[in-house]
Amino acid sequence: MTPGTYLQVTGPNGSGKTSLLRILCRLLPQEEGRVEWQGAEIHSLGEDFFADVTYLGHRHGVKDELTAEENLQVTAGVNGIKFDKDAIRSALVKVGLSGRESLATRILSEGQRRRVSLARLILSNTKLWLLDEILTSLDASSVLLVRSLIEEHIAGGGMAIVATHQELTLNAGQSDRLELKT
């Protein structure tokens, strides 16, 4: 993949979309083949590799006991991203959670929790996004939001690999499709 490209991974259930994305971010070791990032095998890159990659999986990765704001602070903090209160507030406003910043995410709905994890993408400064089924439990306006987030990312020279059942076509950058078979 080159900067500014978008790859949509499709395929029936169990065809290995999730496994592919997890292999790409080193959560799963591949059985054969090589995965390279900027010319080097990803397992040889150490922790620095993760400074370039953001992965959003099936599970939201949002702590129920913390508020939306605290969740984002922690994510930014542990990833070494510089941030201030305003950046976090505006990210939450952008995903449509204004007024709910200081509620424990436990009492938010499934879709709203998904939005908290989407806000992470806004804060992130990584080059490669690996998004696994992020459209599930999102309403129409949120799907548009996801699309515009990815478009912005691609336009800024980023890359995105998205595994999804729903069609997600972009108006920016170069798009590709990868169809997996069982």
Add this chain to the structure above:
Amino acid sequence: MLRWIIWRDLMLSWRRRADVLSTLFFFVIVASLFPLGIGPETELLRSIAPGVVWVAALLASMLSLGRVFANDFQDGTLEQLLLTPQPLFLVVAGKVFAQWLTSEVPLVLIAPLLGLQLGLSKQTLVVLVISLLLGTPVLSLIGSIGAALTLGLRSSSVLIAILVLPLYIPVLIFGAGAVQASVLGFDPQPHLYLLGAVLVLSLIFSPWATAAALKISVE
């Protein structure tokens, strides 16, 4: 970055205070059952006190171990922590430190009360606190390996106990030994030095072992 991990886990424990308190109550109750069961014979109680307090501390720390990674594993935040640009052993060290602060330090603080109840002298109580201060971090460190290995398994809490309790034996021997020595009027220092040595060893090795176990469990 490390301070964020510690802050996060401390915050989570604060929001789930009941979990921390239940560990503490468990510790107090187990240690208090012995005088009730054995009867008010001061001499006997004093001689079994070191073992009772230490065994109760081991069992109580088992209770909190299951939570170190399991909650994060379920909601997907553990994956996210594995994908942060920092060495995984540091993440582990931060989480274990937070677990020690919230689950073990309260035990150390309340242990003198239990010791008093079992008839230990002031001097011995000081030794008890020092031995627990040196020993409980080892419990957290070794326990985290077990917690990481049993992640996502059914009946993992029983498995952790079976895996980890045998590894606690050296800590128990030296920890209770130090207090026992003090009860009998001997010098507890050799035991405490050995306990310190075990602490250094587990500080060096267990974060790596836990990190490796986590990678396997998350696959």
